[in-house]
Amino acid sequence: MTEMLRLRARTRMIWSGDTLLMQLGTHNLRLSGFAEAQVAALHELRAGSSPDRVRESPWMSALLDGGFLETVAHPSDDPDLARFDRLLNYLSELESAEVNRFDLLARLRGSSVLLVGLGGMASWVTYNLLCCAIGRFTLLDGDVVEASNLNRSILYTEQDIGRPKVLAAADRMRAFAPRTEIRAVQAYVTGPDDLRDLARESDLVIGMADQPPWLIKEWVAAAALATGRPFVQASGGRVGPFHTTSGTACTICDWTHQTDRQPRYGELLRRQGMLPRGNSGALSPVGAITSGVVCLEVVRYLLGMEPTTANRIWEFRGDLSSGYSDCPPHPRCGLCGNDEPRSVTPAASLAQR
Numbered sequence: 001m002t003e004m005l006r007l008r009a010r011t012r013m014i015w016s017g018d019t020l021l022m023q024l025g026t027h028n029l030r031l032s033g034f035a036e037a038q039v040a041a042l043h044e045l046r047a048g049s050s051p052d053r054v055r056e057s058p059w060m061s062a063l064l065d066g067g068f069l070e071t072v073a074h075p076s077d078d079p080d081l082a083r084f085d086r087l088l089n090y091l092s093e094l095e096s097a098e099v100n101r102f103d104l105l106a107r108l109r110g111s112s113v114l115l116v117g118l119g120g121m122a123s124w125v126t127y128n129l130l131c132c133a134i135g136r137f138t139l140l141d142g143d144v145v146e147a148s149n150l151n152r153s154i155l156y157t158e159q160d161i162g163r164p165k166v167l168a169a170a171d172r173m174r175a176f177a178p179r180t181e182i183r184a185v186q187a188y189v190t191g192p193d194d195l196r197d198l199a200r201e202s203d204l205v206i207g208m209a210d211q212p213p214w215l216i217k218e219w220v221a222a223a224a225l226a227t228g229r230p231f232v233q234a235s236g237g238r239v240g241p242f243h244t245t246s247g248t249a250c251t252i253c254d255w256t257h258q259t260d261r262q263p264r265y266g267e268l269l270r271r272q273g274m275l276p277r278g279n280s281g282a283l284s285p286v287g288a289i290t291s292g293v294v295c296l297e298v299v300r301y302l303l304g305m306e307p308t309t310a311n312r313i314w315e316f317r318g319d320l321s322s323g324y325s326d327c328p329p330h331p332r333c334g335l336c337g338n339d340e341p342r343s344v345t346p347a348a349s350l351a352q353r
């Protein structure tokens, strides 16, 4: 590890002749008489190289006093620092006195997520999370790759047809981001018990499976709630509510609000469950857009920010508009509510069959 001085990435530099105005937030610094060699030194400082020579520059004390420089421990043999250079610049916007961009990157690289369901949206989610430096994944799905997946599941190729999705996905992810830790679990979920241990071993759970309808969402929510893990579920252009473990709404709060509005919702689900399973339409760009929202929410949360879908649902509509609707905690939610009688959950509703 070598210690370096780097120019903070948010620094703006405005030239006028041989005068340079540097801006960082509300700080301004005017440096006059800049020669070519000094400009080169400044570029090196921005890149974080040749600190000794640059340290001798006469304007260094002005930069230090103005807070334009940061000291960073730079593990120079870490190939991911080059890979995530632009992400680091983005993270520099979120720096504070306590954490710098490398701390924030380490937080993302150290985070583990459980992905339940590896269909079309999960393909985009996976690539997005790899691009955002998430370092540890558990993949859970029982399906094999089918030709009909390839209109939206960009993780897979025609050579993968017939292979378990989790294995094909793990191969593709390792090829894209070799230093990522990936655990592939090929299994169908039959209840919350199948998910509890996997949830416990992860920092966050992302539910993207849609079969069996609502049941799988209840199982994901139940397992995450039982293990105290935050979770977000998404399907069909809909994201949330993001459960943050601090009393925000869960997926079954959403279900309960829907049954309040439509008391026969449970019965409709029951009837739907008795019908032969059809194949719904799926358009890749919708999954791509929705996955972007999921990943922004996950990354925001892991960096310590409140997700925008806590107690809300984000929805993408067919006319290319999008928006939020409120989804507060439901006091009679069958999973997280405190009021009695608790509302009937999807699983309990189906058990009435």
Ligand SMILES: [Zn+2]
Pocket (backbone or CB within 6 Å): 249, 250, 251, 252, 253, 254, 329, 330, 333, 334, 335, 336, 337
């Ligand atoms: Zn709830």
